[in-house]
Amino acid sequence: MSAVSDELAGNPRYSVHQFHSEILPDDRAVQVYLPPQYMEEADRRFPVLYLHDGQNLFDGVTSYIAGRTWKAHTTADQLNLEGEIEPLILVGIANTGLRRMAEYTPTRDFKMGGGEGRSYGRLLVEELKPLIERTYRTLPGAENTGLGGSSLGGLISLYLGFEYPEMFGKLAVMSPSLWWDHRSILEWIGRSVGEEGKRPELRIWLDMGTAEGARHVRDTDALDRLLLRLGWRGGVDLEYVKAEGAVHDEEAWARRFGDVLRFLFPAG
Secondary structure, eight states, X not given: OOOOOHHHHTOTTEEEEEEOOSSSSOOEEEEEEOOHHHHHOTTOOBOEEEEESGGGTSOTXXXXXXXXXXXXXXHHHHHHHTTSBOOOXXXXXXXXXXXXXXXXXXXXXXXXXXXXXXXXXXXXXXXXXXXXXXXXXXXXXXXXXXXXXXXXXXXXXXHHHHHOTTTOOEEEEXXXXXXXXXXXXXXXXXXXXXXXXXXXXXXXXXXXXXXXXXXXXXXXHHHHHHHXXXXXXXXXXXXXXXXXTOXXXXXXXXXXXXXXXXXXXXXX
């Protein structure tokens, strides 16, 4: 994770930090990308979007498939320049390779294992988020803090959003792996909202590509119906997009990332 492309190596708004956790065993890289206004307005504070699989977000040198990234920084910069979104800080948390599945799953699957998502959530809430807030000029409050990812990253974002709604008020749930552990996340959401007596204040982007498989589309349809039944309002605090012909890869998520930012962090 030490290599950085020439483009980003010369960018003062991009930095990579090695992060050590006392909760989970593996050190991991954390990438931070600042908006231009961060350098220009010394007293201004900014919302933050935390994103999983950080090595795939910005830099083709570190991405899982070389050269294929979400282009998260260039998309954010362009929409910021055009006045379509509020300036925000992007924080990418790299996965740890072999332990990715364990950390990004909220429950243990009988066949596949996993289930360390609660500990990963503690890492974010108790260690990383406070560090980012001490280091950078961030806006406080869940309404200014987002969490997102794709695939298993989408699953863990969904889980942690409902587990910590007082910390993360905006969720980017992209191509989520809802199939994990026999779709137990759907039952858990329904139960947790029912037990609390009121739904958490979450603004949720949800998507799935139509070419990702009929089963995954059906699962995401089921989540959309569940959220609507629990009180979310389509086009208001819930946006569900079925991306026609989109497959399960970085290029597809890159194409949708601008719409994610427009919905979660619209210009005021």
